[in-house]
Every structure is written in C-alpha cells, then in structure tokens.
Amino acid sequence: MSEEALEAVGDYRYGFHDPENATIRFDKGLSEQVVRDISALKDEPQWMTDMRVKAYRHFEERAMPDWGNCNLLESINFENVTYFLRSSDQTEKNWDDVPDDIKNTFDRLGIPEAEQKWLGGVTAQYESEAVYHSIREDLEEQGVIFLDMDTGLKTHPELVKKFFGTVVPHSDNKFSALNTAVWSGGSFIYVPKGVHVEMPVQAYFRINAKNMGQFERTLIIADEGSSIHYVEGCTAPSYSTDSLHSAVVELIAMEGAKIRYSTVQNWSNNVYNLVTKRGVAHKNATVEWVDGNIGSKLTMKYPSVLLKGEGAHAEVISVAYAGDGQHQDAGAKVHHLAPNTTSNILSKSISKNGGRSSYRGMLQVMPKATGCRSKVVCDALILDDASRSDTYPTMEIGNATADLEHEASVSKVSSDQLFYLMSRGFTEEEAMGLIVNGFFEPFTRELPMEYAVELNKLLELEMEGSIG
Amino acid sequence: MSYQQMAVPPRSAHLWRYTPWPRVHPTKVEEVPQADGIQFSIEGQDANAFQRASDSDEIARVFLDELGGTSYRLDIKGNGQVIHVRARASGHIAVGHLNLNVKGDVTVLLHLTGEAGWCGLHITGNVNPNGNLGYGFINELDANTKLLRCEDWLVERDASLESATLSVGGFNCKSDLRTTLNGTGSSIRQAITAHGQGARHDDHHIEIHHLHGHTDSDLVTNAACSGSSHFVATGLLTIAEGADGSDAGQVFRNLLLSEKARAEAIPELEVLADDVSAAHGAASAPIDPSQLHYLMSRGLSREESESMIVNGFLIDAFSNLKNEALTEQVRTRLTVHLECELKR
Helix, strand or coil: CCHHHHHHCCCCCCCCCCCCCCCEECCECCCHHHHHHHHHHCCCCHHHHHHHHHHHHHHHHCCCCCCCCHHHHHCCCHHHCECCEECCCCCECCHHHCCHHHHHHHHHHCHHHHHHHHCCEEEEEECCEEEEEEECHHHHHCCCEEEEHHHHHHHCHHHHHHHCCCCCCCCCCHHHHHHHHHCCCCEEEEECCCCECCCCEEEEEECCCCCEEECCEEEEEECCCCEEEEEEEEECCCCCCCEEECCEEEEEECCCCEEEEEEEECCCCCEEEEEEEEEEECCCCEEEEEEEECCCCEEEECCEEEECCCCCEEEEEEEEEECCCCEEEEEEEEEECCCCCEEEEEEEEEECCCCEEEEEEEEEECCCCCCCEEEEEEEEEECCCCCEEEEEEEEEECCCCCEEEEEEEEECCCHHHHHHHHCCCCCHHHHHHHHHHHHCHHHHCCCCHHHHHHHHHHHHHHHCCCCC | CCHHHCCCCCCCCHHHCCCCHHHHCCCCCCCCCCCEECEEEEECCCCEECCCCCCCCCHHHHHHHHHCCEEEEEEEEEEEEEEEEEEEECCCEEEEEEEEEEEEEEEEEEEEEECCCEEEEEEEEEECCCCEEEEEEEECCCCCCEEEEEEEEEECCCCEEEEEEEECCCCEEEEEEEEEECCCCCEEEEEEEEEECCCCEEEEEEEEEECCCCCEEEEEEEEEECCCCEEEEEEEEEECCCCCCCEEEEEEEEEECCCCCEEEEEEEEEECCCCCEEEEEEEEECCCHHHHHHHHCCCCCHHHHHHHHHHHHHHHHHHHCCCHHHHHHHHHHHHHHHHHHHHC
C-alpha cells in the first residue's frame, strides 16, 4: 500500500473541511416559510412554489417509515438541519472563476483533472447549489442540455414542468416529500432524439458545512434512440454531528433510449443518506443503475425501474460496504408493467467491524406483463462475528408466463481461497484484499476505469487492519 | 395481554401483508366468538387433556388461545412407530390445540379434514435431545373452509425435525410455522407443497431461528397455482450472534398454470454470525412447453401431461426428506388429490 494510502488509514480520506464562507445561510429548522424563502430566493415560477409547499405539508403529515433501521431514522432531528446554504453567488463555467476555497476542495478531489481527461461535462455542487458547470461544446451543438437543476428550471421551464415529479411524486415517501419541498441543485439533462453522448457526464456533490442538509434533485430525459452515461460522486467532511442527504433522481428513457446512472457514494460516517432514485423505461428502452455505497452512517437507497414499454430492460448492479457504525440498507426494485420486459439485479455486500448491510428488493410482475424475465442475485460476505447481513427480497408475480429467479448467499471468506493466495506469497491481509476486490469485480468492471481504480483503492483502505 | 386489548397488526408487517388479519378472523375483527372443538382421533398413542399456557404475544396465537376448543398433549417415547392423528373440523368455528413432547424416533401424521366454516389449529412441540421427529401435515379441508394454523417447534441439542406439509384443502388459508433450533447439532428439514385451484388463497409464513452453532436447516416450498389462486410464502431465517458453523438454506419455487394465478415469495435472511453458510433462492415460471410437448407426443392429453408435470414438481419438494413413512404418505395423498382434480 502506498504511503499516501497508509496516511489515510484510520481516517476518512475525504474528511477534510474548509472554512465556511457562505454568502447566504438559512437558520436551522424547517417551516413553510423556509420553503417559500428558498423558492423566492431562486425566483421560481409559481407552480414550483406551490409544489414545494404542497410537498412540505405532506412531509409534515407523513409518518416516518416503520421498517428498516427505525431507531436511526427516529434519531434524525429535522430542526437541527440547515436547509439552504449558498457558497457562491453564481455558477461558473471556468474553474479559475470558482472561489478559491471551493476550488481547492475540488482540486483535492481531482475533479478538474478528470474533466479534462475523460468527461463530457461536469457539475460540481457545494452545499446547496452548483458552483461550477461545464459541458463540451460538441455536445452543446448537438442540442444536449446539461445544466444544474436551478438553471434548468429558469431556462427550460416547460420541459421541467412536463417531467418534474412524474417519476417520483412528492407523495411517494416522507423523504421524497422533504426533497420536493426544499430541493436545491442537482442536474438537469436532456438528450435529443438519436444523440449518443459517448463520454460520461459527471456531477460531484460535496457537503462542507456542519449539520447541513443537501437535497439535490436530478432529472434526466433521454429522448428516442439516444443514450447517456451519468456519473455521480459524493463526499463530506467528518464532523461529530450528523448531516442529512436526501436526494431525488428521476430518469426517463423514451423509446429505444438508454440511460446508465453510476454512483459511488462515499459520504463520511456522520451522513444520513436517504435517497429516492427511480427511472422509467419506455418501449425497448434501457435503464441501468450502477450503485456503490461505501460511506454514510445510514443509507436507505433502492434504485428502481418502472418497465413501462414493451421490450424495456432494467439492470441494477449494487455493492455495499458496511463498516463500524454503518448500516447500508440498499437494494433494487423493478416493476414489470409491460410485456416482454427483462431485468437483471446483482447485489454484493460486505459487513465488517460490526457493520450491517441489508439487501431489500422488490420484483413485481403485473398481470398484463406477459413473457417477462428477471434474475436477481445477492451475495454477502461477513468478515467478523460482530457484523450482520440481512436479505429482504420480495417477489410479486401476477402473470403466469413470467420467468423469475432469485438467489442469495451469505458466507465468510473461504479459507481455501485465503490459503491458495497465501501459499503463493501474499500476506493474509493482501489475500483478503484481493478476494474482496474480486468479490466486487462484477460492479467495478461496469464503472469507468478511473472510478474502478478509485473504488479498489477505497476498499483497500477500508479493509486495512481487517485481519487479526 | 388479551386479544381485545391488542391492536390489529398493520399490513406493513410482512406477516400480514398479503393476508391481513381482518381477512383471517372468522367474524368481526374485535370479537372472540364461540367455538367448537376439533375432533381428534389418535391411533397408537395415549393423549391427555392439556392445559394451555401460552406466553406468546403474537395476535394469532393469543386469539386461538382465547377461542378455546379441544386441547391434547402427546408424550411420545419413540421407538420408530408411526402415529396417525385424524383431525376433523365441523360446525361454524372449530378450534384445536395439540402439544407434542417427543423423545426417541417417531413419525406423526396429522390429517386435517372437515367442512367447518372456519378452522383454527395451534400445534406446539418439543423434540427432546437426540430425538428424531418426522411430522406430516395434510390439509384436505373442504373447499369452503377458512384455516388459521400456527405451529411452534423447539428442537433441542442433537435432535432433528423433518416436517412435510401438503396443503390442498381450504379456501383461505393462513399458516404461521416457527421453529427454533435450540441446541448445538439440532436440525430441521422442512418441505411444503401447495396446490392452488379456483380462487384458493394460501399463505405460508415460515420462520427458522438458529440460536446455537452447528445447527442446520433446509426449507423447500413448491407451489403450483391454477385458476385465480394466490400463493404466498414469506420466510424469515435468522442466525443468532455466535451461532457459528450453522448451515441454512431456503428455496421457494412457484409454478404458475393460468393467466390469473398469482404467487408471492419473500425469503428473508438475518445473519449475525460470520462463520456460517446461508443461502436462499426463489424461482417462478410457467410449465416448460418442451416438457409438455414431450409428454403429449407420447399420447397423453394436455390435461394429463400438465397434471403429471405438476405432480413431479410438487413431489420434488419432499426429495430432501429421509423419513420414508412420512414421504410415502404425503406423496400418496398428493397423487390422489391430483388424480381427483383431473377427473373433475
């Protein structure tokens, strides 16, 4: 392991934080006035203000989920969260114009370098709003819209109004209601008919302040026959008090379109990560979620796909690592609404040092969805006797022609595999690291190369000290 | 807490998600109605009246307890014998309780029939250290009967339980089957087959708890659904902290035979120990057309071919069981049931 990696052992790699230089910071706590103030500050159209207020009222009425890690959910103090914090007065198109302290953060995270090398566009969100945004000229010329959500609402209000909240309505769950009420930032993407965005576009979300709530809202629309790969990364400093991240992501893949959404979530272990992600796939369209959960205190995230058109396909690959004090409650949901739709779910999880990982899934075939096929595989590794792994899959089959399979296994690292590698000269720790990386390989091979390398490095750090 | 002090369980509790408690209850949900006793006829074993002392706070068990009905206890010193228990449910509401205390090797076959409007059955049992119990439950209730069945088994050190369920009777059935592996070396092999016809609704909840290390469990559930029938299987397999060396497997398979048939499978796992092997699987599919084609090309009608495939599929659930007296009985009853269905 490199010296740099060793230095970071025992500490969260992205745990540094910069002094807060907020231009606008709301007081802690949530009320209808806070919701209206956010909307007014952003100079939003009336329909959006109304939607926010309606969602806020729903949030107030809606009870906390009575499933999952109820104890941790109940410990969230919504009155101790800052719901809006503006760090920069505008979204810049040039890194040089981004305020120095924020730019330093993203430099340390390697974002500008990545953009130059292999990205089609970048949005960098710091606290509540985007501070930097750019897209390659050739994509812009082809009519691809890649904006932060606030700018998207200002410049393309009709398009946003048509699709916003159609996949994840505010009444879907308590946290989607919260997000709809106080959303800020996120990405808005529209890919015109037949346009294939060859290079991935990336959004990077960073929480810097204490007790901050980040509520970004992302909407991606891929028109007929188009395709796009969107990559998202998340980090936050390590504080002793908790932060809340509650995003909503809506994907709409029109006929024959393909959307791939890749996430490597590496929030620090004081962040509640309660996210609603859902996509709709129309006729012959494909929606893919590639979802990695390494950080956070509690993650509850179940990327979903509604297979609405005949021949649509869903693919969900998800990995979770639960270390000390972490509960990764992740999974996938696929609803087969139309005939001849197919889906594939692969979930891998590792629990270590008292961590808990849970797979929670739903596979539903509606009565009219004939000829559907689906396969679900979830594998879990438990690395010590203080850790825990759960699997809660649900299959609801309403059509006799459906062909569905589900398989899951929980085990520890095989001593045969360890022995094999150690007999070839690896230390026990190196052997364990190799096995774990191999266990996650079906996930890492779906990531862009740079992300895969980074993920392997992260896992190596997390695995440090796992022997003895 | 008495039944009437208890809150109706919400549908978010997955035990009651697909068959909510008000649908299971025989009358109005707040009532504890008058009930008759199930008539038990027990061959080859003395039975004693049994004073129930349930300490459960689970609503179905509390309800069955308060309904009363007949209660028998069987203290069995096993020497390889087979005990037949015939249970007949008659009248508007019929309820029965059976408690088995098993030492040595024994097979108990419980055959439930009758035309009661509603039938409630609570079976509790203890398989003592080194004991081996083969237990068969055959539900051939009248097609209009509602059934609530609860079972609670405690399997002690180095003891084994082989449990086979054949569920083909009743109209609306809810079974809640729980086993605790309470000693090192204890094991359970459990096989459940269900055949849904017409609008039959059959919901099985199966819990297996590994409390100690080196305990084994194996659960296979095969269901074939025709007409507009609905089969539900929810499983909860837990391996407690420190129960290292445990080996657990669950498989839920559904064969859907008609457009309107539905099936739900929720095999849940909660594992708190690291040196274990736990796996589950679920599959659902229609009849393989190539199998149908093969049989029909040999002169069988479509109905005969389907029945043969269904028979083979359902019988396969019992293939892991070792107790021959048990498997022979459930296989025979299944074949008879499918032949009767074919002749209708």
